[in-house]
Amino acid sequence: MRLEIVAIGTELLLGHTVNTNAAWLSQELAKIGVDIFFHSTIGDNPARIKEALALARGRSDGMIVTGGLGPTEDDVTTAVIAEFAGMPLILHPEILKKIKDRFRRRKMTMAKLNERQAYLPKGAREIPNRVGTAPGFILAIPQEPSTPKGTRYLPEPEKVPGTFFIAALPGVPREMKPMFLETVQPFLRKQGGPKSVIISKTLRTSGLPESTIAARVRKWLKLKPPVTVGIYAHLGEVDLRIMAKGKNLGKANRAIGKIEKEIRPKIKDVFFGVDEETLESNVVNHLIAKKKTLAVAESCTGGLLTHRITNVSGSSKALTRGLVTYSYESKTALLGVPADLLKKKGAVSREAASMMARRVRQTANTTFGIGITGIAGPTGGTKKKPAGLVYVALATPKKTYCSELFLKGSREEIKWQATQKALNGLRLELAKT
Amino acid sequence: MRLEIVAIGTELLLGHTVNTNAAWLSQELAKIGVDIFFHSTIGDNPARIKEALALARGRSDGMIVTGGLGPTEDDVTTAVIAEFAGMPLILHPEILKKIKDRFRRRKMTMAKLNERQAYLPKGAREIPNRVGTAPGFILAIPQEPSTPKGTRYLPEPEKVPGTFFIAALPGVPREMKPMFLETVQPFLRKQGGPKSVIISKTLRTSGLPESTIAARVRKWLKLKPPVTVGIYAHLGEVDLRIMAKGKNLGKANRAIGKIEKEIRPKIKDVFFGVDEETLESNVVNHLIAKKKTLAVAESCTGGLLTHRITNVSGSSKALTRGLVTYSYESKTALLGVPADLLKKKGAVSREAASMMARRVRQTANTTFGIGITGIAGPTGGTKKKPAGLVYVALATPKKTYCSELFLKGSREEIKWQATQKALNGLRLELAKT
Numbered sequence: 001m002r003l004e005i006v007a008i009g010t011e012l013l014l015g016h017t018v019n020t021n022a023a024w025l026s027q028e029l030a031k032i033g034v035d036i037f038f039h040s041t042i043g044d045n046p047a048r049i050k051e052a053l054a055l056a057r058g059r060s061d062g063m064i065v066t067g068g069l070g071p072t073e074d075d076v077t078t079a080v081i082a083e084f085a086g087m088p089l090i091l092h093p094e095i096l097k098k099i100k101d102r103f104r105r106r107k108m109t110m111a112k113l114n115e116r117q118a119y120l121p122k123g124a125r126e127i128p129n130r131v132g133t134a135p136g137f138i139l140a141i142p143q144e145p146s147t148p149k150g151t152r153y154l155p156e157p158e159k160v161p162g163t164f165f166i167a168a169l170p171g172v173p174r175e176m177k178p179m180f181l182e183t184v185q186p187f188l189r190k191q192g193g194p195k196s197v198i199i200s201k202t203l204r205t206s207g208l209p210e211s212t213i214a215a216r217v218r219k220w221l222k223l224k225p226p227v228t229v230g231i232y233a234h235l236g237e238v239d240l241r242i243m244a245k246g247k248n249l250g251k252a253n254r255a256i257g258k259i260e261k262e263i264r265p266k267i268k269d270v271f272f273g274v275d276e277e278t279l280e281s282n283v284v285n286h287l288i289a290k291k292k293t294l295a296v297a298e299s300c301t302g303g304l305l306t307h308r309i310t311n312v313s314g315s316s317k318a319l320t321r322g323l324v325t326y327s328y329e330s331k332t333a334l335l336g337v338p339a340d341l342l343k344k345k346g347a348v349s350r351e352a353a354s355m356m357a358r359r360v361r362q363t364a365n366t367t368f369g370i371g372i373t374g375i376a377g378p379t380g381g382t383k384k385k386p387a388g389l390v391y392v393a394l395a396t397p398k399k400t401y402c403s404e405l406f407l408k409g410s411r412e413e414i415k416w417q418a419t420q421k422a423l424n425g426l427r428l429e430l431a432k433t
Numbered sequence: 434m435r436l437e438i439v440a441i442g443t444e445l446l447l448g449h450t451v452n453t454n455a456a457w458l459s460q461e462l463a464k465i466g467v468d469i470f471f472h473s474t475i476g477d478n479p480a481r482i483k484e485a486l487a488l489a490r491g492r493s494d495g496m497i498v499t500g501g502l503g504p505t506e507d508d509v510t511t512a513v514i515a516e517f518a519g520m521p522l523i524l525h526p527e528i529l530k531k532i533k534d535r536f537r538r539r540k541m542t543m544a545k546l547n548e549r550q551a552y553l554p555k556g557a558r559e560i561p562n563r564v565g566t567a568p569g570f571i572l573a574i575p576q577e578p579s580t581p582k583g584t585r586y587l588p589e590p591e592k593v594p595g596t597f598f599i600a601a602l603p604g605v606p607r608e609m610k611p612m613f614l615e616t617v618q619p620f621l622r623k624q625g626g627p628k629s630v631i632i633s634k635t636l637r638t639s640g641l642p643e644s645t646i647a648a649r650v651r652k653w654l655k656l657k658p659p660v661t662v663g664i665y666a667h668l669g670e671v672d673l674r675i676m677a678k679g680k681n682l683g684k685a686n687r688a689i690g691k692i693e694k695e696i697r698p699k700i701k702d703v704f705f706g707v708d709e710e711t712l713e714s715n716v717v718n719h720l721i722a723k724k725k726t727l728a729v730a731e732s733c734t735g736g737l738l739t740h741r742i743t744n745v746s747g748s749s750k751a752l753t754r755g756l757v758t759y760s761y762e763s764k765t766a767l768l769g770v771p772a773d774l775l776k777k778k779g780a781v782s783r784e785a786a787s788m789m790a791r792r793v794r795q796t797a798n799t800t801f802g803i804g805i806t807g808i809a810g811p812t813g814g815t816k817k818k819p820a821g822l823v824y825v826a827l828a829t830p831k832k833t834y835c836s837e838l839f840l841k842g843s844r845e846e847i848k849w850q851a852t853q854k855a856l857n858g859l860r861l862e863l864a865k866t
Contacts, residue, residue, distance in 0.1 A: 007472075011663075012455075012456070012459075012472070013459055013469050013470065013471075013472065014459055014460065014463055014469075014631060014633075014676075015455070015456035015457060015458065015459030015460035015461075015463065016456070016460070016633065016663070016674065016676075017456065018451065018452075018453050018455075018456045019451075019452065019455070019456070019472070020451050022445075022448070022451075022452070022474065023445070023448035023449075023450065023451045023452070024448060025448070026445075026446055026447055026448030027447065027448035027449075028448075030447055030448070036446050036447075037446065037475065037476060037478075037481060038446075038473060038474065038475060038481075039440075039445070039446065039452070039472075039473060039474035040471060040472060040473040040474070041455065041471065041472035041473070042470065042471060043470060045470075048470060048471075055488075198447070200447065200449070202449075209539075209541060211504065211541075211543070211544040211546065211547060212541075212544070214504070214505055214544065214546060215544050215546075221505055221506065221507070222506060230443065230444065230507060231505060231507075232444065232450075233605075241444070241449065243447070296757075298736075300743075301740075301743075302739055302740055302742070302743025302744070302748075302755070303731075303736035303737065303738070303739030303740035303742075303743060303755050303757070304736065304740040304743075305736070306735055306736030306739075306740075306757045307734075307735050307736035307737045307739075307740045307848075309735070309736075310734075310735025310736060310737075310757070310759065310809075310848075311735070311844065311845055311848075313810075313811060313812055313844060314812065315735075315759075316759050316760065316813075319757075319759050320759060320760040320762065320763055321756070321757060321758055321759055321760065321763035321767065322735075322736050322755075322756070322757030322759070323754070323755070323756055323757070323767075324729075324736070324739045324743070324752075324754055324755030324756070324757075325754055326743065326748075326749050326752050326753055326754055326755070327749065327753040327754065329753065330753050330754035330797065333796075334754065334756075334767070363766075364763070376743075377746075378746060379746055379747065380749075408564065409564070409607060410607070411744060411746055412744055413607065415740075415743075415744070
């Protein structure tokens with residue numbers, strides 16, 4: 001089955017709200033074998049909603065509409081769908097009662113406007129809403145017999161004629177999500193037709209640029225469905241996502257497993273986790289498993305490294321302390337970094353970072369110490385020491401390593417990349433032990 | 434001028450990435466009077482990209498495409514646009530040189546694949562990319578003379594025949610944004626046609642729940658275009674957005690100014706800034722202006738408060754140090770919080786938070802000290818001290834305040850809300866001085 005997702009709302013077109021519903025719905029639909037080839041967003045405008053319906057009916061088996069179900073005059077989704085389907089709007093007394101009860105429970109008077117929400121197109125099935133007042137609905141109408149519109153460039157009609165489903169849901173995520181999971185998903189599962197699921201697994205790496213990773217796995221990047229591999233670069237991180245379409249979850253999982261087994265040796269040195277695993281969770285879990293401890297002294301990253309580490313539940317077992325030594329004075333007072341060294345070499349120097357790492361390790365009595373100093377920018381840089389210059393040092397029981405980085409981006413991006421480097425350095429060190 | 438925004442990327446259709454570009458672009462385009470009636474998302478699929486181009490050419494004056502400009506074989510945007518326009522791809526030696534230089538500067542070898550990025554459709558104008566390797570481009574092609582497609586339900590062709598603009602940008606936001614602002618926006622400004630702008634101003638508050646704020650400004654929430662007011666709640670924050678449509682920037686700005694003047698007295702006690710201003714920028718700027726200093730001791734927030742403060746450029750003038758005392762031992766060693774107190778009252782207690790705030794203030798010799806301790810969860814809670822229990826203390830030269838919070842949400846949401854409370858407390862204290 002092939003559906004498309006249409007979001008309705010002028011606030012989306014104006015950019016005041018980011019459409020997160022489309023991504024969430026897509027993930028949920030992929031899990032039950034529904035293909036999604038189009039997301040679109042339009043305003044609360046009857047002509048354009050009808051145009052989207054006509055377009056979707058020409059190329060898909062149905063559409064999920066989010067938004068425009070509210071009580072105000074702006075909310076036209078239900079009326080337009082009814083008109084498109086050629087069905088009148090019918091009052092559902094049981095829905096009206098639910099809405100009234102809801103207001104009564106909250107000791108509020110129901111506005112006359114809210115009555116509109118009790119009308120659904122004839123033939124529609126209610127999607128109950130436990131969180132808000134707007135019910136959703138599912139409506140099935142015949143497919144258009146004529147040639148699909150707007151598909152001039154598609155080699156052939158991509159869909160089989162039959163029934164066209166419209167599921168209308170509110171735009172508010174905390175109402176939409178349970179409604180989808182409780183009513184729409186079970187409904188779609190029951191629809192016939194061949195089904196196959198799409199799942200994915202992401203292999204995450206840090207330490208090499210996208211082009212180098214791409215060169216290593218070029219062969220797999222060329223794979224065609226049902227199993228494909230995509231590459232995605234983030235700040236200080238490159239992900240490989242293996243995606244498989246299969247008759248069922250077991251088959252799709254096995255297809256992914258096969259490719260993963262082939263790729264993993266190619267990225268052995270940079271791989272740090274799958275899916276939701278992060279550099280920080282990798283590091284924290286390895287520290288705990290190996291009974292090692294860590295202390296951190298940050299200057300330009302200003303607490304971000306410690307924040308990321310402490311986002312991992314259980315991190316208190318591994319991290320004992322973090323110091324943000326933002327001033328010269330605090331570097332000396334808290335870490336005993338000699339004022340002399342700071343004066344001679346500068347607070348942003350290989351020597352200062354190394355000394356911070358060593359001293360925080362010693363004073364906290366931990367296995368490892370990390371020291372970071374640099375210029376996060378946009379101000380504070382000089383010709384010799386530009387914004388983006390960062391030193392990241394790691395003190396181990398045996399020696400201290402220090403990297404010099406020239407980072408680009410906004411202040412927050414520079415902070416982030418510096419912490420990526422620090423976490424990846426510790427990850428590599430832990431892999432050795 | 435009417436444009437549509439088309440995002441290209443299979444990862445978007447699968448829901449692995451949320452399309453934040455469309456919202457950002459829409460806001461920027463509204464500011465220069467460009468109407469956006471459609472956002473859409475399609476996969477890296479030549480047939481569907483062409484379909485989207487044909488559809489857009491039938492109903493809009495142009496389209497902004499994001500994504501699919503990378504160096505890999507998946508990235509087909511440039512080639513498909515060239516084919517659609519009937520233009521060959523031309524090698525731009527100056528772009529190739531820039532890409533090569535970029536790799537050279539980073540002491541990396543350019544992969545052969547990256548050469549693809551130096552080809553643009555004939556007649557296209559480069560949109561330089563200072564952040565990454567993928568250049569974008571603007572291409573103007575004639576409007577299709579025939580009837581617009583897919584517009585059966587639109588009362589009449591909504592656009593004037595003429596030139597159809599295609600601006601192609603990378604999907605990575607930190608590359609796309611400067612490229613849009615530096616090249617595409619100035620280009621669009623130069624195009625003719627009637628213009629009316631839509632702009633907005635957000636008044637940000639912290640300290641009261643959404644329903645209380647809504648009750649105070651109910652009258653304005655009912656306004657109808659051309660000037661409207663919306664209310665939006667976030668964690669520890671409620672925003673009021675005033676939006677105005679006007680013939681030009683000056684008129685729209687005056688309309689917003691009028692409403693702002695009416696609303697501001699109603700939210701005087703909770704208002705902390707407009708638009709991009711944050712609690713942390715408010716606090717840092719006031720600290721600097723009043724020549725006050727701050728030191729922070731965090732436990733459960735794990736560095737997030739210091740991170741937020743140091744995100745503000747210039748914060749080193751106000752913040753001297755931050756301590757993340759994640760262990761009992763570090764609270765005693767770094768802050769001199771008596772082991773006895775921690776044992777008797779617990780590390781998560783009003784007494785511990787207050788002592789942390791006082792001690793960090795004393796040892797750092799600053800005007801203010803903040804101490805935070807609590808249970809971020811999801812593990813570590815008990816019946817008496819559940820996850821989400823957080824104490825936030827502020828030590829001033831005169832006295833120490835401490836709030837007890839029972840927060841809900843994920844580990845990161847609890848950390849965030851605790852820092853909101855800490856920043857807002859300091860904001861209120863600074864307002865007094």
